[in-house]
Amino acid sequence: MYTGILHLHSYMTYLVLLGVLISFAAALAGLFGNRPFTDKDRKLGLLGLIPVHLQWVFGIILYFVSPNGLKNFSGEAMGDPTSRLYILEHPLTMIIAVILITVGYSRAKRQIGTESKGFKSIAIFYGIALLLILIRIPWNAWPGN
Template sequence: MYTVVKEVHSYWAFLVLIVLAIAVINAIIKSFGDKTYDPNDFRKALFTLIVTHIQLLIGIILYFVSPRLQLFGQLGMGGVMKDAMSRLYLVEHPLINLIAVALITIGYSKHKKKLTSKSKFKLIAIFYSIGLVLLLSRIPWSMWLG
């Protein structure tokens, strides 16, 4: 089960990054171009939110079926924090990505309450961009692409 969930989590991450990048670029371009917020923009923001939440759920499942979780019992929190790879997989990656998904969710929720197109695009651009940067910062690139 671990292997299957890990593969799904890895491949779904590509979708998350692509969709999130599209939403951010769309919001930035339309914000600076003084474009009108239309139903397609809403769909992009919503689809991005859904895809990131699905990735979060897959990640939570992966976290609890991972054999790495046993390292807490073997090494303790201090031992996990001393080992860079264990710290990345057990602490940094889950925590930072949870914060990223929370920021994306906040941006989506706040943008719905705005009345002008510019303010809607601005909120999506800010919150989704921060979420994207956070996600990119905690991807274990050497393991993911290697």
Template sequence: MYLGLQHLHSGVAYLVLLALTIVIIYALIGSLSGREFTEKDRKIAMIAFILSHIQLLAGLILYFVSPLGFSLLSGGGAMSDAASRLTALEHPLINIVAIVLITIGYSRAKKLEASRAKFRSIYMMYAIGFVLILSRIPWGNWLS
């Protein structure tokens, strides 16, 4: 189960990054071109929204079943080691904040009236979330 969760969390990460990139560019173009926000636009934003939440769920489950997650905090030495601190605290905390921002951007876009404001809500909040996610990816573990 643990190995399967690791693969799910790593595999979905690629999909999340790709989906966020596409949605941010798509919403930015929509805002700059002044076109109407349609149901298709909402569904495209929803794909990145859903994928990011699947990633969060897989990550939270992995955090509590992994020997590298929550258990590192109880050992006491995680804060002195940068790699342990990233795994035990920074990666999960910053990514939760990123998913919250993506959720706020999507939810606000559903409530706003003007098309430009809807696009802006999506591309701004998704972009901030995207940057936060990129800042806390454990690149050394991920790419090896």
């Protein structure tokens, strides 16, 4: 079970990055194109929101079944940079990214029909979340390495 969830979590990252990038790019295009935020734009925001939430669920499951997750939590593990990444830094940063994306989408969906406030909300929150995701992906464990 652990290996299957680990692979699912690892490969799902591609969908997360693609979805967030598409949502972010569409928000920037709408923001700089000076057009109103529509229901179609709200749905483009879902391309980032849905995979991120699925990935979060897989990550929570993985955190509890992985030997690198909660089972490894100790003061000694905090001294090891790799263990600290898996125990604390990666999960905490990703939870913050999920919260940012959720807040950005929630704020934007209330702005349908308005100027560019929906685009601005998605661009700011998804952009910060994307940056957090990119800096805390364990690149050494990336599929194919």
